[in-house]
Amino acid sequence: MDGVLPRRAAQLLGDARRVVIFTGAGISAESGVPTFRDDLTGLWARFDAQRLATAEAFHADPDLVWGWYEWRRTRVSRAEPNPGHLAIATIQTRVPGSTVVTQNVDDLHERAGTRAAIHLHGSLFAPRCIAAAAHPATFEDTPDGEAAQPHEGRRIPPPRCASCSALIRPGVVWFGEALPEAALTAAVEAAAACDLLLTVGTSAVVYPAAEIPRIAARSGATVIQINPQPTPLDQVSAINLRGNAAQVLPALVADAWEQTDER
Ligand code: OAD
Secondary structure, eight states, rough: OOSSOHHHHHHHHHHHHHHHEOOOOOOGGTTTOSSSSSSTTEEEEEEEOHHHSSHHHHHHHHHHOOOOHHHHHHHHHOOOOOOHHHHHHHHHHOOOTTTEEEEEOHHHHHHHHHHHHHHEETTTTTESSSOOOTTTOOOOOHHHHHHSSSTTOOOOOOBBOTTTTTTTOOOOOOOTTOOHHHHHHHHEEEEHHHHHHEEOOOOOOOOTTHEEEEEETTTOOOOEEEEESGGGGGTTTTEOOOOOOHHHHHHHHHHHHHHHHHH
């Protein structure tokens, strides 16, 4: 973070009644979960999304795609929430009218204590049957011993649905697919009704998720951005905190309620 945390940001948080915290891969970066678009380390700098993250890719080579998601799921399972996730859970406790909207497919918000996070892009932990999105997938999980060693190129055949024997697919939203309708509706409603939106660790280039902070701004909310790099949201953000979420968020939370408690 350059210099001191702006006092105004902490005041806004301490005074807010309805907060939306909108997160992307950057919130989990310091837990060791790779982002997508960071140079060199981002997943899309190292892997071809068209071969791994589309419905066509899964149909063409299910073992490759399932193996890659098993690799990611294993990495996330071994990661721990960082102080940024914990600070967000604290905001939810301090401001009961707050909602976490995440593009992330990990479960680190939940493991940090956040309740009812809205997952716009699905979850690594909710695989589903390709035959019918409506029927819950029942299948034998990949044995730990096998999943323990997945790597980028490891092919693992997906399990089959116990009720209809169709393939089980990762429960994430792939390129070209619609977002889960209920999640998107809930996120849009929360954004339109909030007085403060914190956007944390997202490049804000993937739509429609990237609309969420813009909806909040258009509806009159203040937007505060936490990101070490500039993003297209610089223009809609009243305050840009250039730093890592795991440092900036705990400082912001500490300042917000220290100031409130002083008043
Ligand atoms: P990106 O990888 O596009 O962006 C990550 C952002 O996090 C960048 O702006 C970084 O500058 C920032 N960042 C990196 N380290 C950080 C840190 N320690 N603290 C705060 N910020 C940090 O990831 P997303 O914006 O989440 O879609 O990507 C959006 C979607 O694109 C993902 O949900 C995924 C991907 O394709 C699906 O899986 C459907």
